[in-house]
Amino acid sequence: MQRRSFLSSALALAAASTLPAARAEVVSGGQPWEPGQANVPALPAPRQGGLAFFTQAEFDTAGAMADRLIPADDLSIGGKEAGCATFIDRQLAGDYGRGATLYRLGRFVKGTPEQGTQSPLTPAERWRNGLAAIDKHCQKAFSKGFAQLEGAQQDDLLRSMENNQLDLGTDVETKELFEQILANVREGFLADPIYGGNKDMASWKMLGFPGARYDFRDLIAKKGQKLQIIPTSLIDNTL
């Protein structure tokens, strides 16, 4: 069976949730196993094109940010072309964006730095509120949206967020917002292309990372050598 069609038919069987899928409840007398089932990654629709969470304006801003955080240069394409905004759009539409794994019960009380985040915001809410606040700030300061600013202006703004020097209103934790944006842009650049970013494995080619490979027994003895392994990914297993 063609591997690609196996994945798409198995998709129909897998839950769209990233939390563990239900399996047998009372198990005895052998191991429950059925051929043809695979615990494939949860990939919320749409697979090709379209936006699952972002508005077009949010998508454009996210892409512009990705292009400053990970610029195009002689090492690789930039974050925008690599598909970081598409990746983030898909993530925010799924369980990750909904904060499905977060503990969200009880009072939200700010504590010591060691106690960590006590925010009720899910990643999707932080992005949406954050992009709105950034847009509001840019309109006020420059009469333009973030995506329309000059590169140097965008860098200045990102740097001031990183240094917690930009007041985006009482509803926005600026430093936490910056860390969220940076983390998700990095993920979009470096994760397997199956999630919508890392176009043509651009980041892996830059780093020299072989990707979705599983057997290095023939190479482990070549210590300290430059190995030049052609990378492969979960959706590009032609090698």
Place this chain on the structure above:
Amino acid sequence: MANVRPKADAVIVGLGWCGSLIAEELTRAGLNVVAIERGPWFETSTDFPPSVDTDELRWDTRRGMLLPPAIETTTFRNNRSQTALPTRDWSLNELGYNVGGSGTHWAGMAWRFLPFDFEPYSFTTKRYGKQQLTEGLIVQDWGVSYDDLEPFYERFERIAGVSGKAGVLNGKQIEGGNIFEGSRKSEFPLPPLATTRLTDLFTEGSNKLGLHPFMVPAGQASQAYTNPLGVRMGPCTYCGYCLYYGCGNFSKSSPNACVIPALMQRSNFTVLTESAVLRANLAEDGKTATGVTFLDRNKKEWEQPADIVIFSAFQMQNVRLLLLSKIGLPYNPETRTGVVGRAYSFQTVSGANLFFEDEQLNQYIGAGALSVQVDDYNGDNFDHTGKGFIGGAGILVVARGARPIGNTDAIPPGTPRWGSEWKKAYTHAFQNGTFIFNQGTSFSHDECYLDLDPEYKDANGDPLIRVTFDYNENDRRMAKFTEDKAVEIGKAMGAKIVNGFDSAAVNYGPYLPGSDHTIGGAVMGTDPKTSVLNRFQQSWDVHNVFVLGASSFPNNAGYNPTSTIGALSLWTAKAIIEQYLSKRGPLVEVAA
């Protein structure tokens, strides 16, 4: 009215390493055993075959198979003057949520503890005197010695398929192995894993300093292997997808790969999955447990009656179950009375970040325990006279896989974290950046303990565990001492940049760099006033309740805990079969 299942000879709460090892022993001895596991069934070929395993975002970044805080988390505070708050996001707590438990996703470092680690009070007072102990430090002997556990360590290593080289065989030191280890009666079941450029650099550097490097015992099969249960393991392929991942090759030691295939063939064994045990139930006189209450996947409440109740639900959950079941007296830090929750400890981490200039470390080739260590500064292996602390650290490097997303901040200090400069630095660090890791001992303190949070609850309405913990003076001194040693080794390795780090130099925090080894809270010992369990991990208070896991350790060694947890589980299994089944009472009498 609760639904009631047919009575079992033994009910096991949590089917990870402890649960599956003791289930195998008890079912082979003829007992009818029911295990209850909160998480789902996991099958290698379905859930983590090679075709889906190579996915850092899913399994590592998003912790795809770990226990989500949404299901259960802890609250945390550094000390009693603070209010504990929930650890709401992924943190240092890395628990399992599946058949196999954290044994499915662990890194595979398979250590025996040192003789010192089991008798730290006796060793310390004999060698240095009581004045070596800092204020409030909890240091007490376990009630078992390394020699007691030696045969059970051997059995665990054979079942798990551990790869390594003996350093002390029947009292004789062997070059190439760990000359500081407790004496072994036999070699490892499998030879060590292959070496890499990184392990070679560490070996050369530490040899230059007169230290004694050796390959870390690894829970990855260095060649195809059939274990004593008849289960076959495949050879490790050094894929680099190990810690946080299931193994698609059947080559990482795990309950799933090593025990469960044999266990599931037995008609006297049943596991209930996606079923959460709420508590054990006690008889009216409180001297025995009658079984456990659990919620099935539809949140319907059930009773599983049993003659023996075994908690093997991971260190944190074991303590929680004891508290919710009202077994044993909870620890009160003001009066310093009580035992459940007392003697909570951790793993004290320091080390050095290294950046070479022109290396090809190829770190995407690796395995979770493909590592070289020196034990010269671990345990009581060196003279602590005048140093003001006890304990030490195993100092190691590990070739464990590349983590493109995870390592984005592993760049030299002062480097920008984004932009073209970041890309250039990160690309260079991908082949040149690594770290020396000091995995240090951890002793508990009168002020460090676990109890039930007064406010925050789980989705079922039961209180979460509250962790009150910070590093103590003893462990801070040890971490600084070993940090300096790591820096020396890093320089001897020829790294261009060597930056020491010390997680104990600041307050502990669940999101700060450290370890995932949470220890103690239901410790074993010789005195019911300072322990929850006797030397067989049997509750002093309720004689048919046994508790298996790192919750039993009164202190943590300078090593990963798994093999010791496994050996202790087999030790307890033997005590149940050979002594408890005929006695049905306390196995250790205490003088009134």
